[in-house]
Amino acid sequence: MACFAILALLGLCSTEPAAAAGPSGMVAVIDGDTLDVGGARVRLHGVDAPENAQSCGTGSGAVWACGDWVTQETSLRFAGREAVCETVDIDRYDRIVARCAVDGADIGAALVSNGLALAYVEYSRDYAETEAAARAAGRGIWRGEVEAPWDWRRAKRAGRSTSEAAPERVEAGGCAIKGNVSGGGRIYHMPGDPFYGRTKIDTGAGERWFCSEAEARRAGWRHAGS
Template structure:
């Protein structure tokens, strides 16, 4: 009776309840899966973003993010996983440790050089990453920017320094195009002032400077 009351008290007090997520894997990218309709972010690891580019020792660029996503899909796509929730992130995703075939997925990905130990949140895979680096496995055989730094760099130029002048004057192969808040490509467009791109306060100001409005 005491145990029942204690359990009931925990529920009514809003105590967090973690549960297993079990099901077939659909790979989103190197550290994110869809399992049984639930978006799962692997705990303690950080893989390159899908569009991230790395550099070989010879100085050539290659699509390392897409390569990692493809490799992880080959390894785990369609396989049955059991994940134990650790937390929820700011996007509402379940952050979890997952096992497939009895092996820790995060540990394997870091050990094979397909992801990095995300030391900000966990030191669980610190030695696995060091072993991969020493042996030049996977990403460690090339020059790769830390995924967190890459995301921070991409975010630069996306947030208007003055909220009253939030129109983005972008320069692309299509010419000078300005994006209004709410348009399709507004959020992902970054402004690089050193390339001649500009922030505008009004559409009229942008047109007067030679920019045309984005179609969508």
């Protein structure tokens, strides 16, 4: 015990508990709150994002594919980057529940701040104020109406109607423009275009949603038929 005290005074050991080790490495995005980090499946602590099949309201009675959009935006921000995680728990699906950072910036905080995820207050209130600010600013999913992902999953498990099936037409205000990769290259379909309804978006194949024509053109995509 005396030896430990001397070592501590000399700075050769620490009296502070060590942070829980966690996975680190390149990020692959599974959805808005689940990542593979260095090959380990990680569920981000304290946040909950819309499910891939989930839709949100525009505020004017229409809906848009917000879950798919959130996954896409999370990929654009973090896929292929190096992350360092601190393990908090292991969930019932054997996923590591962790706080993760890229270049020292908390991924969960970035997602909530940009309106890509909600604060999962059942497990942590770390991001509650950040969510309130994103709501007030109308960022991301907060530009309209969103069902809490935990309520969406509960309704789906109970067999009740959910927003799983997105309609073919989406009013302006949602990210409704479909960026499709085909033999004609990278093209986008507007709501009302002849092939809009039958076009399915596969984000794993490099396809994506756009919120405006200007955004699609800036990204190098062309309008179908042009």
